[in-house]
């Protein structure tokens with residue numbers, strides 16, 4: 231029976247016959263013998279040496295089953311074991327023009343993403359991504375919060391009309407969901423705290439290292455919650471995920487980055503909390519500039535949204551994430567609740583990752599008053615008919631509530647210390663890319 235490389239690469243298997251299935255990762259043919267690096271379906275690799283006559287037709291990426299004796303060989307890569315092959319069964323001889331070699335441009339790796347998934351970098355990214363999802367689910371399971379799957383074909387904008395993807399919906403028009411928030415809000419009345427990891431879509435016209443057109447969105451919504459409890463929840467969730475990754479994904483982390491692990495070791499709780507106002511003061515003291523609508527540069531001031539550059543300035547010297555609370559109402563969406571002690575401020579909170587990475591999550595307390603919410607929807611130039619169902623939630627048994635949305639790829643980009651969000655995404659969707 232065939233086994234995985236990780237199951238046989240050990241002292242107790244030395245001298246035994248092992249059967250391994252996988253792909254020819256590297257191949258060096260000599261006159262008498264051929265040296266194979268075999269990669270299995272978990273991305274592990276092992277050296278194998280075979281009589282040349284068994285490898286005559288073999289090419290890179292051919293799929294095979296090898297049988298042979300496991301031996302110790304200190305010169306062998308990855309742990310000093312080698313298989314002395316005596317039989318090879320071929321499933322498929324790969325075409326000889328495999329487009330991905332050892333060193334490849336980023337563009338080629340994106341054009342051939344379906345094959346680039348087999349590179350060791352993307353194998354390790356894929357494993358950490360899977361772990362991150364697993365540990366997130368573990369945290370919610372432990373709290374016994376119900377997981378839900380909201381609709382993704384919707385009628386209304388959540389995060390502004392500019393980034394909506396329109397789709398033909400039978401004889402009508404619909405949009406791809408920008409956030410599941412409004413639907414999660416409707417569920418707390420009967421399911422209590424709920425959460426989801428669902429795709430969200432944004433027609434982002436900008437090409438940046440932190441924006442995707444489709445991303446994995448972890449969102450949660452909780453009844454009877456205030457801003458400080460909302461922050462504690464996020465802190466606890468993120469701390470849990472990072473602790474698990476530090477403990478169980480050391481190998482992948484160290485493969486992908488020389489300093490990711492040590493940077494994660496420096497994270498401490500509680501995360502610092504600053505107000506938007508303090509953030510603006512700090513940025514002004516640094517003379518941080520922004521471009522206004524007509525393209526001219528000026529120093530940032532109260533009322534401006536924090537953009538990529540200002541978030542970078544705020545977090546570049548931090549080693550742990552920071553919460554920024556109390557954004558001006560005018561730069562936040564219609565659903566944000568006003569601070570009862572200051573009308574111009576909304577009970578919104580963003581979490582910014584350290585080392586300049588910036589925003590990874592956004593959320594806050596929701597407006598729970600029917601007439602205030604209706605007025606805000608109208609002021610935002612949204613079609614009220616599309617939000618009547620949402621307004622009903624404030625009409626029939628409204629309760630104070632809040633929630634947040636964490637971008638999985640933004641989170642991963644920070645954890646792995648990667649520059650480009652595309653590198654943590656298996657099939658990135660951007661303005662210029664929807665294939666493969």
Ligand code: 4AD
Nearest residue numbers: 409411432441442445590591592593634635637640
């Ligand atoms: O800040 P955003 O737009 O907030 C919301 O969607 C809220 N409705 C969430 C909620 O309260 N339930 O998005 C939340 C997070 C961001 O902080 C960011 O991490 C991620 O989603 N995100 C993106 N990630 C990749 N590409 C994009 N274009 C993203 N837009 C948002």
Ligand code: MG
Nearest residue numbers: 580589591592
């Ligand atoms: Mg945001």
